Amino acid sequence: MAARGHGPGGAHDAQVRRLRDLLRSAVLRGRFDGGQLPGEAELMASYGATRATVREALDLLRREGLIDRRQGVGTHVVVNAVLARMAEAHGAADPMADSIFNRRMRPRVLDRSEVPLPAVAAERLGAPPGAPCLRLEYVALVEDEPTALATNYVLFPEGERLLAPPFDSDWYALLREAGLRFGESEFIMGCSAADPATASLLAVAEGAPLITFEQVIRDPDGRPFNLAHIHTRGDRFLFVSRAVRATP
Structure with a gap:
């Protein structure tokens, strides 16, 4: 037919x-x-x-x-895409596993400073606007190729503990080295066109499609302490999400 x-x-x-x-x-x-x-x-x-x-x-x-x-x-x-499980992206995978988020990624830090918490971030984190927070922004590199741009706003006291430790691997390794534990990681996923500044940082053409993540991380008691805006190259990352239907 x-x-x-x-x-x-x-x-x-x-x-x-x-x-x-x-x-x-x-x-x-x-x-x-x-x-x-x-x-x-x-x-x-x-x-x-x-x-x-x-x-x-x-x-x-x-x-x-x-x-x-x-x-x-x-x-x-001419690409070498990375296949990553969503549990890895959430930081919930076994830290000893051979994961892209386990010592295979390194950051190029753009900003690491104490700043007043912006109003929108304050609303997402349930904190007072202007409260002290750590702004940590970096480009994630895999095999020296830029793959993602992340801007994190971390409330104190967690942010204060992240001011000094060496940041030479992935975000979750930095949290572990600072002695920080979290209980929940949430993503809101979308897409956007690369603006000129982001395109330059990620080595893509202006207007190229990017996967976007807004991430909120909560401590073991459920208190949100980290908000991140992440722009990821869709031609370099494939995220695998799998669900099994519950048996009635």
């Missing part, structure tokens, strides 16, 4: 979009040996696509900065 309801753009645009999505998934998950994609003829046969569809899908990936195409050389992957 013929497919119906292609909507705006028509059947050809839909085929390009779907092939782009399939190839994007394979690229980011490292499914091509040596990072080399099959030739156009093989992709046409594998996906039942026309040459025009294959070329347009590959061009979309090239414009995203995921692949490079050179005549006589072929098509190669």
Whole structure:
């Protein structure tokens, strides 16, 4: 039966979009040996696509900065995406596990200073505006490549304990080294286009899509003490979330 309801753009645009999505998934998950994609003829046969569809899908990936195409050389992957479980992103994974948030990430600190708590942050943390807090802002690097920009507002006394310890790995390692424990981590996730300053810090084009997180961390008694705004490169991180339906 013929497919119906292609909507705006028509059947050809839909085929390009779907092939782009399939190839994007394979690229980011490292499914091509040596990072080399099959030739156009093989992709046409594998996906039942026309040459025009294959070329347009590959061009979309090239414009995203995921692949490079050179005549006589072929098509190669130019990214090394990180696959991370959401429990790792929350800081709830085993600290001894081989996690991207366990000694495989390092920060480039942009700001680490005591500041008055901004009003919006105060509302999220249930604290008085203008109260002393630590503002700690950094670019997270993986293999020396910028992957995320994070701005944290940490209430005192926790913030005071984070002023001095060396910050040479991930955020959760810093909390552990300062002797801080937390009971809950909450994310609100969205997306945004990279503004000029963020684009420069993350080495992406202005307007590039970024995954955004607003994170609130609570202590073991349920008191919120940390608010973070995080902008993450979607072409460098894949977050895995898994849920199992409860048996009635």
